[in-house]
Amino acid sequence: MFALIDGNNFYVSCERAFNPHLQGVPVIVLSNNDGCTIARSEEAKSLGIKMGQPYFQVRKLEESDGLVSLSANFILYGDISSRMMRLAASMGPEQEVYSIDECFIGGLQGVPELTRRAWVIRARIQRSLGIPCCIGIAPTKTLAKLCNHIAKDAERKPGSYPAEFMRVCNWQELSTEQREQLLKATPAGDIWGIGKRIAKQLAEAGIHTAWDVAGMPAALAKKRWSVTLEKTVLELQGISCIDLETAPPPKQQIACTRSFGKPVTELQPLLEAISEFVTRAAEKARRDGLVAGQLLVFAYTSPFSKQEPWTGSATVPFTTPTSDTAALVNAALQGMQRVYESGYKLSKAGVILMDLRSAHAQQQSSLFDPADAHTAERQRLMQALDSVNQRFGPGTLKLASSGLANGPNAGWRMKQAKRSPHYTTCWEDVPIAYAK
DNA sequence: TCTGGGGTCCTAGGACCC
DNA sequence: TCTGGGGTCCTAGGACCC
Numbered sequence: 001m002f003a004l005i006d007g008n009n010f011y012v013s014c015e016r017a018f019n020p021h022l023q024g025v026p027v028i029v030l031s032n033n034d035g036c037t038i039a040r041s042e043e044a045k046s047l048g049i050k051m052g053q054p055y056f057q058v059r060k061l062e063e064s065d066g067l068v069s070l071s072a073n074f075i076l077y078g079d080i081s082s083r084m085m086r087l088a089a090s091m092g093p094e095q096e097v098y099s100i101d102e103c104f105i106g107g108l109q110g111v112p113e114l115t116r117r118a119w120v121i122r123a124r125i126q127r128s129l130g131i132p133c134c135i136g137i138a139p140t141k142t143l144a145k146l147c148n149h150i151a152k153d154a155e156r157k158p159g160s161y162p163a164e165f166m167r168v169c170n171w172q173e174l175s176t177e178q179r180e181q182l183l184k185a186t187p188a189g190d191i192w193g194i195g196k197r198i199a200k201q202l203a204e205a206g207i208h209t210a211w212d213v214a215g216m217p218a219a220l221a222k223k224r225w226s227v228t229l230e231k232t233v234l235e236l237q238g239i240s241c242i243d244l245e246t247a248p249p250p251k252q253q254i255a256c257t258r259s260f261g262k263p264v265t266e267l268q269p270l271l272e273a274i275s276e277f278v279t280r281a282a283e284k285a286r287r288d289g290l291v292a293g294q295l296l297v298f299a300y301t302s303p304f305s306k307q308e309p310w311t312g313s314a315t316v317p318f319t320t321p322t323s324d325t326a327a328l329v330n331a332a333l334q335g336m337q338r339v340y341e342s343g344y345k346l347s348k349a350g351v352i353l354m355d356l357r358s359a360h361a362q363q364q365s366s367l368f369d370p371a372d373a374h375t376a377e378r379q380r381l382m383q384a385l386d387s388v389n390q391r392f393g394p395g396t397l398k399l400a401s402s403g404l405a406n407g408p409n410a411g412w413r414m415k416q417a418k419r420s421p422h423y424t425t426c427w428e429d430v431p432i433a434y435a436k
Numbered sequence: 437t438c439t440g441g442g443g444t445c446c447t448a449g450g451a452c453c454c
Numbered sequence: 455t456c457t458g459g460g461g462t463c464c465t466a467g468g469a470c471c472c
Binding site for chain 2: 030031032033034035036037038052053054055056057059072226227228249251252253254255256257258259261262302303304347348350352
């Protein structure tokens with residue numbers, strides 16, 4: 001048995017918890033640079049604002065309909081999230097924090113009165129944090145997701161589902177007829193794991209509702225689509241295929257990417273932005289005790305612009321995996337300098353650390369490396385950097401980016417053709433000067 | 437004028453090997 | 455015209471999630 005506990009319109013609810021004036025009015029929260037909508041209150045949804053819709057398209061509603069638009073405050077949302085997760089954890093013995101606003105609870109066999117328990121947890125979260133949430137309970141994760149969806153829509157879209165299922169919905173307590181009715185009332189595309197593309201393909205095959213999906217032979221789902229859809233079918237039939245993940249799986253990559261507020265047209269500001277991205281990514285890696293074996297750096301023009309598109313990206317492998325900011329910045333800047341072509345208006349850039357492994361294991365294996373003393377010294381320096389920045393705020397202490405070396409050892413080769421240059425360079429650590 | 441950011445998993449197809 | 459068979463590994467791209 002699984003429960004899914006999910007905060008409603010989470011970012012908006014966080015803002016409302018601190019500003020009661022936001023109750024009852026249309027509110028949206030915007031992404032970085034106030035680019036597009038990433039959370040909407042029910043009132044904002046009623047105005048027709050879509051998830052991900054660009055701000056410039058909805059701004060006029062501020063005048064005409066009293067829409068309130070807020071810039072995102074992720075520090076606040078993260079803090080409220082961890083409090084909510086702590087309260088949600090008392091639903092059952094095992095918890096998987098699935099995203100900032102939702103968690104699965106597992107190990108519920110034998111836990112009595114699950115429905116009543118869910119109501120109590122819900123009330124606690126509402127009372128102490130001011131966050132409304134909905135809870136779905138079912139024998140599989142996909143069905144728990146579905147029950148959660150029903151619990152939400154029964155409240156906010158009257159008529160979509162019977163009102164008796166609003167806020168808390170327990171699959172176990174439903175009759176066969178009720179289950180059939182709910183599955184038939186749910187479009188296939190609303191099921192967890194079925195996105196736009198697959199929903200369209202299913203519709204072409206005459207499969208429109210969750211009831212239709214649950215009635216598919218699992219083998220057909222696998223043969224014609226994929227193992228992913230096969231699992232979805234089985235889960236809808238009540239056969240659990242997706243386990244609870246109580247320990248987060250080891251990270252495979254760490255990314256830091258941003259859209260620019262204004263297009264970037266020169267190399268220098270691009271490199272400065274990239275230094276910033278790498279610095280953030282390196283901090284994340286050190287916080288998780290990881291080192292990167294490879295780094296990918298990229299920049300591209302806006303996909304919405306009518307101008308000629310351009311993408312530049314470079315992969316830089318490290319002979320010794322590292323989380324050293326200077327080493328990573330150096331590599332990223334060298335990589336970007338290799339692929340950069342002037343004359344384009346760049347709208348986005350980023351850095352992805354790949355081929356991650358534990359810094360601890362790394363150290364073990366290089367126990368007899370004569371470069372070790374140097375490495376250890378670097379690590380202490382990075383630790384000092386992190387603790388200062390943690391205490392006084394990000395960016396208080398920075399590395400001087402003197403690292404625009406020309407790469408004497410760059411055995412790079414071209415991997416992709418003209419419009420999308422993609423190179424690989426073999427990068428070696430280069431000592432770098434520090435400044436306060 | 438202005439269009440998010442950070443992830444994961446699966447699959448097909450190419451390279452390579454015997 | 456006809457063009458081995460089977461295995462592994464890697465990568466790019468597609469699809470999904472919040």
